[in-house]
Amino acid sequence: MLTRTPDRTLTDQLAERFAERIRARLLPAGARLPSVRECARQQGVSPHTVVAAYDKLLAQGLVQAQRQRGFFVRDLGQKVPPAQAEQAPAAINTEAAPGTLQGAMGAARAAGSRINATALIRGMFHQPSARPQPGAGVLPMAWLQEARFLSAAVRKVAASGALDQGSFSYGEPMGDAGLREALARRLGGQQIPATAQQIITTMGATQALDIVSRALLKAGDPVLVEEPGWSVEFARLDALGMRVLPVPRGPDGPDLAVMARLCELHSPRLFVSVSVLHNPTGYSLSPASAHRILQLAQQHDFYIAEDDTYGHIAPEHATRLSALDGLARTIYVSGFAKILAPNWRIGYLAAPPHLVERLLDTKLLSTLTTPSLLEKALALCIEQGQLRRHGERIRLALAQARARSVQLALEAGCTFAAEPAGMFGWVDTGVDTDVLAQRMLDEGYLIAPGALFHATRQPCTLMRINFGTTQEPAFWRAFRSSL
Structure with a gap:
């Protein structure tokens, strides 16, 4: 006070x-x-x-x-x-x-305010207190610190002479060859037919999406996005001067009727989609919806950027657009920040062969190359099965945390606007969460109001919670007292 x-x-x-x-x-x-x-x-x-x-x-x-x-x-x-x-x-x-x-x-x-990209990104890094933050976009640090094999892999790679070799040259423009080979095998296990020559490593999945946008679009081009959706992606496209066209996202995928109508009216150049464990709802794409989306892409001549950021914690046989069309009109994007090490900033994209050179040119204009030492260490973790086993532990911990968080949310009087799945919950609080967010700051908690997940800011009663950081009763007591 x-x-x-x-x-x-x-x-x-x-x-x-x-x-x-x-x-x-x-x-x-x-x-x-x-x-x-x-x-x-x-x-x-x-x-x-x-x-x-x-x-x-x-x-x-x-x-x-x-x-x-x-x-x-x-x-x-x-x-x-x-x-x-x-x-x-x-x-x-x-x-x-x-x-x-x-x-x-x-x-x-x-x-009528638009989402501001810099504002949202800065907010992601600001912690109002040492408490677990319900609006956080990453898993608890203690979970990620279980990946002790990371430091061992870095030491092993450095001892091999790669540190000296990689420090005094720019490295491979497309990324470390060993990592790209490992990623190609990994994608093959998901039925995504990508060779190492179709894969470009990036500074996280966010940069991969940025490369796709800059390479394929020009200012004023219409881009389809899912709403609700990832607020930073809306803001980034808006900052680049694109015309953002929101498509309502439901349990099976985007609203296909709305999507078809927008295609007829605006001839979009790109559709950005989170097919699996969509942020913030947790929805995953159904095969029927995926088939229709690919038909629309063919009919209206647009590409699809498929963001599979949460693929490491997804069900084994989840539907992916890139697998269904064989990277013909899709560009697959993923990374390791959510599951492994947020600050390593290692992501990648897998693209149709005829787009690879254009995408690579765009990468070179922004970052020249990516850190080969960390990429070699990651390749080692993949090859030795350590990443796979770590992912299994994270999925188990997340399932347990999700059960506790859901129970506490229901006891606090909330309902779920989407069936709880994955890393995030889409919670209906019954009050304006923009106003609630300010009250919760007084208690030391940063929440993610539903307005942040819409292309145009409109307050609503929803908020996104991180299941890994909302399993303590203290947060929900503060939540109840702030209503």
């Missing part, structure tokens, strides 16, 4: 608290601040103190005011309009119904 001191007023403290969160991107562009009355209740201060604090944020250009609607976090990449401060008093409505979902959604639609 805020405490008055001789040198810091409650107004200054409250303004600083919000300012820090906005600058750290814990409150992303478009997020609605609590109503004056609601904020006063949460912080234990008077409405006058809240009004004065919001005025300070407005004067600093951190928020913008909407008459009779409230205050919204500004996109810090935009310039502050002149005379912004003078608009503050007219925009404040202390009597408006606080915390109502209808009002919040209307305000956000009026604000």
Whole structure:
């Protein structure tokens, strides 16, 4: 709680608290601040103190005011309009119904803010406390630290002379040949027919997707994406100047009727899809939907970037578009950050032969090459079966954590908008999760509101939880007290 001191007023403290969160991107562009009355209740201060604090944020250009609607976090990449401060008093409505979902959604639609890529990425790295974070995108560190074979593999590769050889040259443009051979065998086990010459290693799966976009698209091109979906991908495409076309994602895959209509109207150049253990819902593509998607790609002449980031924890025989069409119109993307070592940043793509040179040129323009020492160490872990056994341990731990997390969520009054599967849960809280996110920050928890998983920010009652970091009752007690 805020405490008055001789040198810091409650107004200054409250303004600083919000300012820090906005600058750290814990409150992303478009997020609605609590109503004056609601904020006063949460912080234990008077409405006058809240009004004065919001005025300070407005004067600093951190928020913008909407008459009779409230205050919204500004996109810090935009310039502050002149005379912004003078608009503050007219925009404040202390009597408006606080915390109502209808009002919040209307305000956000009026604000019309797009997801800001930098804001979201910075938020991924900011931890408000040492507690397990329900909105985290990675598995618990203790789970990943079980992979002690990683350091042993690095030492073995370094002792072989590869450290000296690889440190003073750029290495192979497409990536370490041994790793690409190992990946080709791995993909063959998933019925994806890729040779080592069709595989390019990257700095994580995110860079692989970026390479695909930059190589195949130009500014203004329409791109189909699944909604809800990975917020950083929406933001990245938007930052590149693409026209993002959301397609609703259901249990079996994208809404095929909507997808077909968008194809007819806009002639998309690319479809970005998470076929297996979709983020945030956990859905996996059905064979029938996969077949129809490939028909649409053929009919309307677009490529498919299949992001299989969660393939390491997926069911053994999950449907993948790349397997069904044999890498004809699909570009398969994956990596090892989720299962192994987030900071190693090793990802890869497997592409149709006629696209490989174009994709490689794009990689060379951005990173020249990728770190051969770590790639050789990873190849060793794959070849010796250590990665496979580690994946089995992670799947078991995740299944146990998922059961505990689901039970706690249900006991807290939540429901699941999608059948719990994989790493993430898509939870309906019954309240506006944009507002809830701000309350949870006071408790030291960073949650992932449902609005972050839509191409245009619209508050909703959903949030994404990480099953690995929400198995402790302490979080759910804080959640209940914040409703």
